């Protein structure tokens with residue numbers, strides 16, 4: 001089976017490409033290589049027969065149409081996005097452009113090319129903050145609270161409209177917080193791991209009692225393959241890791257695993273509009289595809305920390321000048337010591 005993967009040089013997309021190549025899928029990877037895209041994430045598959053990389057923007061209608069016509073993939077698996085909430089607060093424009101207009105551009109091209117499957121990779125953040133003990137189900141209302149989650153909810157709704165209006169066989173997945181190797185260090189777990197290992201302060205937003213569900217990235221990719229094979233067009237599937245933790249607990253566990261010290265924790269100004277709790281019911285994907293998460297947080301966290309310890313060169317190369325500027329813009333005003 002041939003897949004057009006968008007955003008396959010990012011964190012989850014590259015894990016998916018590595019897994020899908022191993023399983024014999026042919027892959028065309030379309031990625032713009034923004035700050036978050038990194039071809040080093042794909043070194044393990046770069047020379048594989050049946051793998052092709054194309055540098056380009058999903059907003060480029062001509063390019064996307066040409067690729068679909070040339071390659072005639074059986075399915076599109078759409079990861080490409082601006083993905084970080086903090087960056088969406090600092091500068092939301094790119095989120096609307098890529099996540100909304102880019103998804104629209106892909107949907108139009110997929111409709112014209114009569115694509116057999118369009119898998120749209122979305123997020124639990126579209127449901128907004130949920131009160132305990134509720135677990136979001138796929139039919140819940142969308143109440144996004146950040147420019148990032150609003151852009152993802154908008155793209156989910158565009159996908160839905162292409163199924164209802166044009167019969168494009170599209171499926172939406174909504175996953176919880178992913179973690180694992182190759183995650184860009186702006187995100188909570190790699191940022192805390194690196195700061196802990198380097199003896200720096202660990203910036204916890206607000207009281208740190210916000211709840212997130214943690215999903216090991218390879219479990220997410222297995223879920224996507226299961227949905228691609230056994231999911232029903234027009235449906236939405238939640239993908240949770242069944243590992244709900246307060247952020248402060250995640251940070252303490254990182255410190256315990258890295259030999260750091262709780263005195264490194266620094267409570268800083270909260271994220272504006274910070275959702276208190278996400279929680280997913282994944283009953284639907286369990287029942288319809290048989291998928292289950294296999295890597296517990298207790299197993300996945302040390303695997304992740306070990307990967308970062310073994311890849312100092314990767315870390316050095318992704319912490320570019322642009323990253324330093326982002327770090328200063330996001331944390332400078334929060335009074336964090338460097």
Ligand code: NAD
Nearest residue numbers: 007009010011012032033034036037057058080081083178
């Ligand atoms: P990421 O930021 O690591 O990677 C995004 C990739 O998309 C990069 O390779 C980037 O170069 C590419 N890209 C960005 N704009 C593009 C454009 N206009 N055209 C082509 N390529 C472009 O993101 P991630 O964490 O791997 O997330 C992938 C997808 O999964 C996103 O859609 C995100 O919303 C969703 N998701 C992420 C998580 C998570 O915890 N990281 C959880 C649920 C859903």
Ligand code: DAU
Nearest residue numbers: 083084085123124125176177186187188203204205210247
């Ligand atoms: O829930 C799924 C979402 O998870 C995905 O849709 C996004 O693409 C992905 O980036 C992630 O969302 P965030 O962008 O919010 O992830 P982040 O790792 O930045 O934050 C996770 C939690 O940790 C959140 O409650 C904010 C908190 N946090 C984060 C950072 C970076 C801190 O307390 N301190 C920090 O320095």
